[in-house]
Amino acid sequence: MKMWGFLIALIVIFSLILILFFIGQVFYSLVLHMKIDKEFITGPLYKMDARGLRYENEFRQYDPKDIYITNKEGLRLHAIEVDRGSKKWAILSHGYMGRNGELVDVCNFFIKEGYNVLSISQRAHNKSEGDTISMGYYESDDLLDWIQYIVKRDPDCSIVLYGVSMGAATVMMTLGKDIPRNIKAAIEDCGYTSAWDEFAYQLKKMTKLPSFPIVHVANLITKIRGGFQFKQANPLNAVNKSRIPTLFIHGTKDDFVPTNMVYKLYHYANYPKQLLLIENGEHAVSRFKDPELYFSTLKQWIQQFA
Template structure:
């Protein structure tokens, strides 16, 4: 009996030790900008669709959209705009094709991406609707400085400052917040803060319900590891390593305080953020809300799979409620 107890104790100690190692490793991969393992291996494990590009009709559509976005990004009415805050230097592209218009959109990119890659084409479509645009690089992304990835939770505070930057340019600005992936989470997490009346509505594409739930999904799907106890330990470590709790970083909790019109979008082929999270987010929001589900679309690819339907739906929603 004593040997059985001793073996059980050793097993428990081993499980805890391995779980601490796994939790620490996962946090370093997920929440720090500079991570060689993520660059070489982790990215492909977490979001395999980014590496399965070929010459399908969707790949060709994406190439055309990227070309249109690149050309729009370089127009004479676009310029770099910087914001210094909390010791960091944050970058954005300020695009004002319609100086007389009061309509603005702030477009927020996804995880480990940057504004131009994710949002240049989207910005060009908003410009066709007479919008001016601000596209930030979130801290620890793109041209912005920083090493800790905020997963939307820290970024919500930066987004409040970007909103003020737009208002400083146009006091009567009527602003839509548009986000994709982590950018969508940023917008949803910002929705629970005290926002100026200039914010008229939200469009969120494939955002997660919380960082805790998203990391749990990644542990299971990409790493083939159980969420418990690794994620429980990771949550405790995160508070010391990056200054925020994975559970506190919740789109759902913030959306319960949201009363703005919100359009929720997701593709059913998303392997990075489970599309079922749309329903959790939508259920939580208290404003006018509608959804757009694009069948078989991978992560942040709904406007590639059904571009006309996507933007017709977005602008019909915006014009109707915002």
């Protein structure tokens, strides 16, 4: 009888391990592997409404160009560039499952402020190559390649980094790297503290399940298949290392990346820094909720530091 009990226990344990392994594989495939549709997470992907069409028509008047570079891994990366001959550049990073065309209104703002703009397609998005989304970990290396692309063209240029959601995480993680002196200021809108924190939050929100053991197993699978761990995608550590003036923006009704994350980011960041909360702003749309406050704050920030 003891032997049978021992065998049953082994079978149960082995079955649980297989189930968790399967869940980890599903998590990676659904959330981070670009071969699978992700509208169940993001909702309907960005569709151009009348307002967006107006912004895009205005942007097209500036004669944007498609630009490609090859990163250190050999991936061909895409961006849209408007070069107005200025010494000032703004590099824009879209969010998870986004497209650089979502940020045409922000491009228009920077152009009117006398900037050239480079709106990048993050790896595995749009026309950029890649299979895995790394929540800012590898994407921050790509952003550094884009920075070098501009600096090689103009060693005396000034650069502002701007990102929304995962793009904000990409920007913040880049700030923690060895970046050139050309980076004068950064703006992050609704970024998360770490991929681990975001996944644990989303798991609880969507399924009511605790992070252990699902996120732990998904992290292991991601390490095996994607080459990185969730805690390595850590904007919180990066802003603590950074000395770049950073403007933190978040909507008070953001339930995708919870608003409380921005308080921690702001607390850990070094001076100079500023926190802008957009009342009743939801995820990644603060600039539409209160555009006057949003863009006037951006204008003051870049005039002060860039």
